[in-house]
Amino acid sequence: MKNNQYKNNTFHVNYVIYEKNDTAILLDGVVTKNNKQYFTSIPIDPVNFSFLCEKAIGYEKTNWLWSKLFKTTDLVTELAPQYHLGTELNFSSCEARFNIN
Numbered sequence: 001m002k003n004n005q006y007k008n009n010t011f012h013v014n015y016v017i018y019e020k021n022d023t024a025i026l027l028d029g030v031v032t033k034n035n036k037q038y039f040t041s042i043p044i045d046p047v048n049f050s051f052l053c054e055k056a057i058g059y060e061k062t063n064w065l066w067s068k069l070f071k072t073t074d075l076v077t078e079l080a081p082q083y084h085l086g087t088e089l090n091f092s093s094c095e096a097r098f099n100i101n
Helices: 046-057 059-070
Strands: 010-019 025-033 036-044 076-079 089-092
Touching: 010 059, 025 046, 036 046, 046 059, 046 089, 059 076
Parallel strands: none
Antiparallel strands: 010 025, 010 076, 010 089, 025 036
């Protein structure tokens, strides 16, 4: 098993999960705090998620991510940023909009 080392005070997103007509996006990933890793799932409202994505990966990739989440006919959509975007999706866990401290 590959052991990834992420920067301290980050949330590394493994999967973005959206259920049709839900009011939140579910982020599945790894929080790194005090050099320890915690695997967790965190719900976040779409406005804050969009803000964090634009800050982390830019406007174009954020729009692409949204189109993939909303244009599918599946009831639940699960995307892996590393696979689908070709880049990692990492957020600072200290970000006020993220609120996981």
